[in-house]
Amino acid sequence: MNSAESIRLDRKHLWHPFTPHAQWMDPSFEPLAIASGEGAWLVGTDGKRYLDGNSSIWTNLHGHLNPTINQAIRTQLDKIAHSSFLGLTHEPAISLAQELVHYANAKGLSPTLERVFFSDDGSTAMEAGLKMILQAFAQNGQPQRTHFISPDGAYHGDTVGAMSLGHSHTFHHHYQPVLFSSGKVMTPACYRCPFNQAKPEKADARTYRKCKFECATLAEEKIHQSGGTLAAWVLEPRVQGAAGMIMQPHGYAKRTSAAARQVGARVLFDEVLTGFGRTGYPLASHAEGVMPDVLALAKGLTGGYLPLAATLTTEDIFQSFSGGPERTFYHGHSYTANPLGCAAALANLELLHQPKNRIQHDSLVQHLQSLSARFWAHPNVGDVRQEGAILAIELIADRTTRAPLLAANRTGHKVCQSARELGLLTRPIGDVLVLMPPYCTTHNELEKMVDALLLALNKVIPT
């Protein structure tokens, strides 16, 4: 099938996620079909090569066609691709659970996460987490603990429970009538914070903020107000991804989690995006020095290869489900603990542990930091923030007033479309540009990514 014919058929039969119909069907828009990939590169069916500037929607860690992960999947495939996990078990899941427990508890923080529940993606990992917490409280004599609180803009996925835990107007407003209500506190976003008295500088707003950490104080107050009805404080630690790569002042996760524990509530961390070295080693939780009671992992779990997710929790939550069959966790999926996914995840963890990969990762993070300064040359850049291997560039209309660009102009989208022509693939969040390279990206490739994004920005907003 030639590529024009396959795009015609795509437009006839397919429905793409998070993609406006008007854009996809626009005859002047050329959809890109990916044929293959290697390392930090993706190759289109047109033969053109593109740098994977957002790690294939924040999933890929070690690059495409990684020999270790490929081999692990092949070896598993020669044994079995899938069998049920309901009342049965298998070696890849057992080994992976053991490795994940080691990974999560590597820093000896408390509580220890002893139990692993597998699901398919970030949304289902969060859905499982919230149901575990609710049922554990109900079975432990605290059925009134049904309330959840999270920051404004929080995004935990697209299932009804995961949506209810979040606060994304754009993504959720159509479904509001069927979502359960959850509490909301201000987004800990230093650049746009009403309490930050600092004048804008050419730096990450967290580094020059002048405030009294009101975002944490207000969250603590709200948590205390909920008191005995609070089931959990829910947080993407360090970085709220879909909210616009909002990077929290360090210590926010720790302070707010302590408040939740003071009122006897649980802490539910969503490390779907931030986990596996993306924002800290081993996890963002460790960088903050706080362990949640329930931890959701997905995206990078298989190195960006296969849909697999894990919800880790404590022994005491697990034990709340002991007793008669009525105390069972009646929750799961047909493909829970898929052996191919488990094999890929085991290979991913093996790669993450290799010293040479750690050195490469650290060097990538440092290089990203030094290159990030180049964005300040453009007057419509208002905030350049970085957490680990995530760089976010917030575009604004006026640097002095921080006035945003007109949303209807979709400037961020236009910049990324232009970057595509220059050989870089990434997606913006509104007018926030994102660079999130796979860890295997070389210095030269990273420079090419930054060059392309800057050139694209200058094309869309000439200076």
Ligand SMILES: Cc1ncc(COP(=O)(O)O)c(C=O)c1O
């Ligand atoms: C923090 C966070 N949680 C949950 C999800 C949902 O994950 P998935 O798309 O795998 O369902 C996402 C997806 O972007 C995410 O960024």
